[in-house]
Amino acid sequence: MMHFNFIRPLLLVLLISFFIPRLSAQEPAEIIPPTDACYECHIDMDLDQDEVNQLFTHYLNDIHFQRGLLCSDCHGGDPEAFDEEDDAMWENDTYLGEISPNGEIAMCGKCHSDPAFMRKYSVSVSTDQESQYWTSKHGQSLKEGNLKVATCTDCHGVHGILAVDNPNSSVYDSNVPKTCSMCHSSESYMKGILETTSQYDDYVKSVHGKALLEREEISAPACNDCHGNHGAAPPEVSSINEICGSCHAQNRDLFQKSHLASVFKKEGLPQCESCHGNHYIVKPSDDFLNWESASGAVCLKCHEDGGKAKLLADQLFHVIDSLKINLDSAKVLIEKAEIKGMEISDLYFELEDAHNALIHSRTSVHSFDSTFVRSTAQPGFVASNNAKIGAKKALEEFEFRRFGLFVASFIITLLVILLYLKVKVFEKMKEKEKKNEKI
Amino acid sequence: MSINDWLQERFDIEAVKSFAAKKQVPVFFGSVWYYLGGVSLFLFIIQVLTGILLALYYQPGAATSYESVKFIVSKVEFGWLMREIHSWSANLFVFTIFLHMFTVFFSKAYKKPRELTWLSGMMLLLLAMVFGFSGYLLPWNELAYFATKVGTDITGAVPFIGEFLSKLLRAGDDVSGATLTRFYSIHTAILPLVFIVFLGLHLTMIQVQGMHIPESMEKVPENKRKMMPFFPNFVLRDLIVWLIVLNIIALLAVFFPWELGLKADSLASAPAGIRPEWYFMFMFQTLKLLPAHILFIEGEVFGILLFGLGGAIWFLVPFLEKPKYSRLWTAFGVGILAYIITLTVWGYLV
Numbered sequence: 001m002m003h004f005n006f007i008r009p010l011l012l013v014l015l016i017s018f019f020i021p022r023l024s025a026q027e028p029a030e031i032i033p034p035t036d037a038c039y040e041c042h043i044d045m046d047l048d049q050d051e052v053n054q055l056f057t058h059y060l061n062d063i064h065f066q067r068g069l070l071c072s073d074c075h076g077g078d079p080e081a082f083d084e085e086d087d088a089m090w091e092n093d094t095y096l097g098e099i100s101p102n103g104e105i106a107m108c109g110k111c112h113s114d115p116a117f118m119r120k121y122s123v124s125v126s127t128d129q130e131s132q133y134w135t136s137k138h139g140q141s142l143k144e145g146n147l148k149v150a151t152c153t154d155c156h157g158v159h160g161i162l163a164v165d166n167p168n169s170s171v172y173d174s175n176v177p178k179t180c181s182m183c184h185s186s187e188s189y190m191k192g193i194l195e196t197t198s199q200y201d202d203y204v205k206s207v208h209g210k211a212l213l214e215r216e217e218i219s220a221p222a223c224n225d226c227h228g229n230h231g232a233a234p235p236e237v238s239s240i241n242e243i244c245g246s247c248h249a250q251n252r253d254l255f256q257k258s259h260l261a262s263v264f265k266k267e268g269l270p271q272c273e274s275c276h277g278n279h280y281i282v283k284p285s286d287d288f289l290n291w292e293s294a295s296g297a298v299c300l301k302c303h304e305d306g307g308k309a310k311l312l313a314d315q316l317f318h319v320i321d322s323l324k325i326n327l328d329s330a331k332v333l334i335e336k337a338e339i340k341g342m343e344i345s346d347l348y349f350e351l352e353d354a355h356n357a358l359i360h361s362r363t364s365v366h367s368f369d370s371t372f373v374r375s376t377a378q379p380g381f382v383a384s385n386n387a388k389i390g391a392k393k394a395l396e397e398f399e400f401r402r403f404g405l406f407v408a409s410f411i412i413t414l415l416v417i418l419l420y421l422k423v424k425v426f427e428k429m430k431e432k433e434k435k436n437e438k439i
Numbered sequence: 440m441s442i443n444d445w446l447q448e449r450f451d452i453e454a455v456k457s458f459a460a461k462k463q464v465p466v467f468f469g470s471v472w473y474y475l476g477g478v479s480l481f482l483f484i485i486q487v488l489t490g491i492l493l494a495l496y497y498q499p500g501a502a503t504s505y506e507s508v509k510f511i512v513s514k515v516e517f518g519w520l521m522r523e524i525h526s527w528s529a530n531l532f533v534f535t536i537f538l539h540m541f542t543v544f545f546s547k548a549y550k551k552p553r554e555l556t557w558l559s560g561m562m563l564l565l566l567a568m569v570f571g572f573s574g575y576l577l578p579w580n581e582l583a584y585f586a587t588k589v590g591t592d593i594t595g596a597v598p599f600i601g602e603f604l605s606k607l608l609r610a611g612d613d614v615s616g617a618t619l620t621r622f623y624s625i626h627t628a629i630l631p632l633v634f635i636v637f638l639g640l641h642l643t644m645i646q647v648q649g650m651h652i653p654e655s656m657e658k659v660p661e662n663k664r665k666m667m668p669f670f671p672n673f674v675l676r677d678l679i680v681w682l683i684v685l686n687i688i689a690l691l692a693v694f695f696p697w698e699l700g701l702k703a704d705s706l707a708s709a710p711a712g713i714r715p716e717w718y719f720m721f722m723f724q725t726l727k728l729l730p731a732h733i734l735f736i737e738g739e740v741f742g743i744l745l746f747g748l749g750g751a752i753w754f755l756v757p758f759l760e761k762p763k764y765s766r767l768w769t770a771f772g773v774g775i776l777a778y779i780i781t782l783t784v785w786g787y788l789v
Contacts, residue, residue, distance in 0.1 A: 341696030343513040401520075405693045412686045416679050423675045 037082045038071035058160035067121060074107055075099075101142055101151045105133060108152045132231035139231075141193075148193065155179055171229075174212055176222035177203055199223075202280035221247065241271035248272075254366035274301065286324065289317040289365065315370040320361055323377045326384040327354045333391035342394040350390065353383035462669035464650050469546065473650065475539035477677040478684055482532040483638070485688070486570075489525040490627065493518075497577070499623035501616030504579035505702040512699065523692030531688065533571055533718050536564045544756070544772050547765070548651035554757035556648065559641040561754050566634045571716050573626040579619055584703030585713045587622075588614045593726065596739045597747075615705070714786065721779045722746055724786035749775075 042055075059065050064074070072079040076094035081087035089095045099107060109130030111117050118125045133139040138149040155171055162169035170179045181200035183189050190197050203209040203223070211220035226243050227233060235243050245252025255261055255271055264271055275288065275298045287293035291300070291310055297317075303309035330351060337344050357380025364376040446452050464473055496515055498507040511518035540560060543549055549557035576587045591614060595605035610617035656664055667673055715723050722742075729738035736744075752759065753775070760768050 341694075341698070343509065343519065343699060345509065345699070346513070401693050405689055408689055409686055412682050412689075416682045416686075419675060419679050419682070423672065423679070426675070427672060 036070055036072075036079045037088050038075075038077070038079055040082055041085065041088070055159070062159055062161050063163045063166075064161060073111075101147055101149070104151045104153060105130060105139075105142075129230040132228070135233070136228070136231045137233045146193075148189070150183060154183070171224075173218040173222055174216060176224050177209065177213070180223045199279045202278075206279060206281045207283045208281060237268060237270045238265075240273050244272040244276075250363050251366045254364060255368075258366065258368045260368050269302075275299075284362070286317060286320050286362070289313045289320070291317075312368060312370060316365050316368075316373050319370070319373050319377050320358070320365070323354070323358050323361060323380045323384070326381060326388075327351070327358060330354065330384040330387040330391065333388055333395070337391045337394035337398070340395070340398045342398055344391060344394050347387045347390040347394075350383045350387035354380045354387065356380075357383065458646070459670045460668055462646060462649050463666040464669050464673045465652050465656050466665040466667050467653060467656060469542075469653060472539075472542040472546070473673075474677060474680045475535050475542060476645075478680060479532060479535045479539055480638075480642075481677075481681040481684060482528045482535060483634075485524060485528045485685075486532060487631070489521045489528070492521045493525055494627060499577070499620045501579065501619060501703075504577060504619055505699075508578045509699060519696070520692060523696055524688055526697045527688050527691045527695075529571055529574060530717070531684070533564075533567050533716075536560075536567050537718070540564055541772070541776060543651075545769065546651065546653055549757040550760070551757070552648060553644070553651060556641060556644045557757050558754070559637050559644065562637045563634065563641060566630055566637065568718060570626065570630050570634070571718065573622040573630065575716055576614075576619060576622045577626065578699060579703045580700040581703055581707070581710055582700055582713065584614060584705070585709045586715050587618070588709075589713060589723075590715055590719070591618075593723075593739070593743070596737070597743050598740055613705070717783060717787075720786040721782035724782045724789075727786075 070079050071077075072094075074096075076092065076096045077089045078087055078092050078094075081092070089097075096103065096107065113127050113130040115127045118127050133152075134143065138151070141149045142151070157170055162172075164171055166172060167174075169175065177200055184194070185197050185200045187197050204213060208221050211217045212222055224232065225246075226235065241252050241255065252272075261271070263269075264274070276282075276284070287295065288298045291297045291306070291313060297310075297313050299309050299313050330347075334344055334347050334351065337347075357377055361373055361377035361380065364373045367373065443452070464470065493511060496507055496511045496518065498504065508522065512522050513519070515521075543557065543560065572587075572590060576583045591605050591608050594608060595601045597604055606612065608618070608621070609615070610621040650669070652664070714720065725746075726739055726742045729742045731738050733741040756768065
């Protein structure tokens with residue numbers, strides 16, 4: 001039996017008002033329910049003050065609470081039933097009681113799958129999370145009765161759920177890999193589910209991981225960008241090119257048009273992944289095509305014997321490497337001229353053009369067509385040659401200036417000597433004149 | 440009939456000649472300092488000539504200044520040489536005036552009857568510094584833009600009139616294209632005009648009063664003093680020094696060219712290492728070192744007041760100095776010189 005207490009609501013109001021500044025400016029104080037039976041009873045339980053504070057801190061930051069939802073909006077029950085625990089929970093038809101994983105999906109989906117309801121909060125919010133979830137590997141496993149699967153709260157948290165664009169959210173772009181790794185990196189947890197648990201460690205070392213986690217470029221892909229989020233599943237071999245192509249569209253299109261596309265399809269090989277790998281994708285280097293490099297060309301994975309593949313790789317490598325060498329030598333000349341103080345800023349435009357052509361020609365490698373790669377690289381050769389000519393001219397100009405300085409200095413020094421002699425002769429003459437005058 | 444005779448028939452050039460020849464230069468171990476005034480004059484002439492040539496191509500304006508300077512140094516025949524000589528001789532100009540001022544100070548050449556010569560010389564130094572400050576912005580590059588911003592910010596801290604002065608200089612609330620055109624007109628029209636007036640006064644006073652005789656020579660009877668006629672003996676020697684200075688400038692122009700850098704961008708963040716021209720460095724460094732508040736006033740305002748007071752005392756030295764405190768004034772000058780050198784070096788090292 002519970003008794004109504006006048007002091008508690010007052011304390012509750014004071015406690016909540018302490019946290020009011022933590023709310024966003026758009027969310028006024030009226031969203032805080034001062035009289036809610038759930039609070040009333042649950043803070044009256046055996047919680048110490050720190051635990052109460054922690055619960056409220058979590059709860060007050062929760063996006064649902066900030067948007068005006070109460071405990072009962074998720075858990076059911078009667079928030080007005082202050083006097084009777086049974087009325088509030090056990091005898092109330094809406095009260096959900098202990099929530100099972102399946103029940104959790106339905107509980108969240110109750111609102112999140114309802115476009116009319118969600119529109120109140122945002123017109124652009126998607127409402128397909130629940131349906132997507134059931135198509136995901138997690139959802140499929142849950143359907144099969146496997147309870148060791150991720151449900152909504154495993155990724156989003158429980159009472160302290162934050163908006164996706166909040167950097168502290170467990171599903172904020174740069175936090176996603178860590179969130180997924182909580183299960184996927186645990187050998188004991190994944191035992192019997194997935195053979196490998198190295199995805200996170202591999203990803204962290206990858207070009208994508210470094211971009212997202214080290215350089216904090218949130219446009220870099222996290223797990224969900226390739227696997228999907230609510231509908232997370234390993235990509236099919238046939239869809240890998242589309243997944244990578246969503247960012248690397250030009251590479252995808254070039255490969256699709258190449259003669260290799262049909263071979264990959266026939267052999268059932270995944271595009272992109274066959275050369276670049278999956279979670280541990282390193283920054284591509286020109287050595288991918290270099291048979292002579294320490295690690296060997298990536299083509300060796302399939303073409304151990306070399307043959308036509310080696311010939312093509314050699315051709316492609318030669319074009320790109322030549323352009324790179326040309327560009328580097330232009331840079332050296334420009335730097336040399338710049339150190340000598342020559343005004344060569346216009347040449348940097350040529351260098352930029354050459355550099356852009358190098359990037360394009362590296363991309364054009366995905367066509368596996370040496371003629372196309374050569375034509376893509378051609379403007380780069382022209383631009384880097386122009387830069388070299390300009391830099392050489394500047395260096396010649398510097399030599400001319402040095403020569404000019406030498407000539408001018410020589411003339412000036414000669415003039416100084418002549419003037420000095422003139423002064424001496426003149427002064428001697430004056431002295432003589434003076435002496436003669438005295439005599 | 441020679442040209443001389445032809446002119447003499449029309450003008451009394453013998454009188455001018457004798458006026459020019461009457462000046463004598465004392466010959467002693469410190470005679471070398473007497474060349475500094477002439478070198479400063481020579482550098483000013485170079486500034487005027489190269490400045491006129493640069494003005495043929497320079498186009499003031501936020502959208503054109505940087506581009507036109509780039510055009511001058513890369514496309515105009517010997518344009519680079521003009522800019523280099525203009526920039527290097529500007530720095531040497533201020534340097535020689537500073538040196539000239541200290542040699543005059545330590546040789547007590549400012550004393551009666553040359554008080555006004557000292558004042559006009561001080562005005563010329565002040566104008567040379569303003570020349571430098573206004574010219575520094577004209578290429579409209581990143582470094583110049585932010586240095587001018589900082590410089591005019593400091594002006595804004597002057598009590599009572601700071602805000603007005605800052606707005607007057609900037610032609611608005613911030614450094615902009617309007618500031619650039621304003622600085623251009625100050626640099627190429629107003630300053631040369633004012634400078635030439637003071638220069639004329641300065642040279643006339645020297646010519647009328649003659650060269651200062653060092654104290655050590657004053658005791659020697661006039662007929663036993665070792666003197667040299669200013670014209671033509673000293674002038675010919677002056678010419679030799681001028682040619683040597685010209686050679687040095689040419690050497691600096693070829694081997695130590697001034698970078699143009701990046702174009703000014705008001706939206707970009709200030710690059711690291713923003714500092715004023717070296718002759719403002721001691722003041723800049725002092726302001727940097729002062730605490731936020733000294734007594735009841737802001738540190739920056741305190742520094743500006745201190746420099747204002749110091750400058751006024753320095754300006755009025757000929758009127759403030761009493762013979763019995765002569766050594767004390769020399770010590771004061773040594774202190775000021777040491778302070779300027781130390782703070783300047785400090786500013787570049789930190």
